Amino acid sequence: MDEQSRQGIADVAEEWEVRAGGTPFQGKVTGVRSEEVRMPDGSWARRDYQTHPGSVSVLALDDEQRVLVLRQYRHPVRQRLWELPAGLLDVPGENPWHAAQRELYEEAYCKAGTWRILADYYTSPGGTDEALRMFLATDLAPAEGERYAAQGEEQEIEVAWVPVPELIRLIQAGKLHNPTLVTGTLAVHAALTGPDGLDALRPADSPWPARPFEA
Structure with missing residues (x-):
């Protein structure tokens, strides 16, 4: 692939025509949006998706290249999953960096001297508009x-520090299933082994078009 082709590999904003739309359900944080969208052949198709305020997650990496992971119960899948500290952007316009600092404190009683952006992605773009900054x-x-007073599922959180190579082995063996943990592990491995190391990552206060925020 030549340089011109590589520069063309990037997601772009686009919005197809919507004929009708409604929100048949709105919960405390998320809702369900139903819309009729015009297809390329001129037909109309109904699309139902979850509306979501957005999220942040934190991959905390110590000097021994171990990752802080948490295990908690997730009711929809009926499993206790190993995950990264994470939380909702349920305050409109909240700075995601500030939210990430809060989540690391609340879930792991930990602080960090250096912050970078590891990845921005949509968690399941075929079914929700949730955007996540890691x-x-x-x-x-x-x-x-x-210490933060845990509530709900967080009252039984387990904490572990796992080396990056071991997390990769467990992912490849089908032992870990949380998408943020999988994405973060592979992303930090790529950064650590890349030619520029962690310096290739973006600053923590970089713009985020999917969820604009106040500085």
Whole structure:
């Protein structure tokens, strides 16, 4: 692939014509949107999808290249999954970096001296508009102040530190299933082994068109 072709590999914004739309269900955080969308052949097709405020997650990497992972119960899949610290952007316009710092403190009682963006992605673009920004947190230390009072599923969170190569082995063996953990593990491995290392990653305050935020 030549340089011109490589520069053309990028997602682009586009919006097809919508004839009718409604929100038959709206929950506390997410809802269901139903729309009729015009197809390329001129026909109309109904598309139902989950509306979502967006999310952040944190891959915390220590000096031994171990990743902080949490295990908690996820009711829709009836499993206790190993995951990365993560949370909702349920405050309109909230700075995702600030939200990520909060989630690392609340779920792991941890703080980081250096923050970068590891990946931006849509969690399941065929069924939801959820956009997720994943941060890489390094130069780690215990948090200060009182511990966060966990609620719901978070009351039984388990914590572990797992080397990146071991996480990759477990992913390839079909032992880990959380998409954010899978994405983050492969992304940090690519960054660590790339020619520019972690310096190739974007600054933590980089723009995010999918979920614009205040500086």
